[in-house]
Amino acid sequence: MTRIYLKTWRGDYLAHPHGNGVLGLSPYPNDACSFHLEYHHHRIAIRTHHHHYVGVNHHKEVYITNHHHSSQLFDIERMPDGKIAFRSDHGTYIGVGPYGEIRAHHCIDQGQLFIQEIPGVYAVPPAAVAYPTAPPAVVYQAPPAVVYPPAPVVVAPVVVAAPIIEYGGGHHHHHHHHHHHRRW
Numbered sequence: 454m455t456r457i458y459l460k461t462w463r464g465d466y467l468a469h470p471h472g473n474g475v476l477g478l479s480p481y482p483n484d485a486c487s488f489h490l491e492y493h494h495h496r497i498a499i500r501t502h503h504h505h506y507v508g509v510n511h512h513k514e515v516y517i518t519n520h521h522h523s524s525q526l527f528d529i530e531r532m533p534d535g536k537i538a539f540r541s542d543h544g545t546y547i548g549v550g551p552y553g554e555i556r557a558h559h560c561i562d563q564g565q566l567f568i569q570e571i572p573g574v575y576a577v578p579p580a581a582v583a584y585p586t587a588p589p590a591v592v593y594q595a596p597p598a599v600v601y602p603p604a605p606v607v608v609a610p611v612v613v614a615a616p617i618i619e620y621g622g623g624h625h626h627h628h629h630h631h632h633h634h635r636r637w
Contacts, residue, residue, distance in 0.1 A: 460568040469501035509541035513557040536566040
């Protein structure tokens with residue numbers, strides 16, 4: 454299983470902060486932003502760094518749970534440009550709105566498309582994520598030893614170079630009034 458980051462159309466990253474029952478967003482990738490896509494036959498479960506699972510209920514709410522069953526399994530829909538969408542059991546897609554609100558939607562637009570990035574690497578071709586070629590042993594040995602200490606070295610040049618503007622923009626996000634969120 455490959456660890457991946459899921460970059461949103463806003464330039465930030467889906468995250469599962471420790472202890473939270475909901476997904477959040479991070480302006481730059483860190484451990485809380487790393488997810489595993491677990492294959493269950495043809496569908497996938499999205500496992501967070503803290504070994505929880507992402508689910509969508511019939512109210513179109515995206516939540517975090519300790520275990521997975523059918524309501525936490527998704528179909529991946531791949532776009533020609535390599536972006537992916539996650540379709541839930543309810544036929545809805547996980548998406549990020551203009552204020553950073555994370556909900557499920559019945560249709561796909563830019564908000565429901567995510568770019569897969571592998572930690573320490575630029576965005577990867579979809580095949581590399583879907584079918585990891587490395588044997589599990591290699592994937593598992595690497596992260597603790599390699600990914601943690603060099604994170605500033607590897608990630609900083611890649612991420613800070615371009616999204617430094619987005620990071621500044623990310624601050625605006627906090628000043629938006631929360632009553633904007635009730636747009637549904």
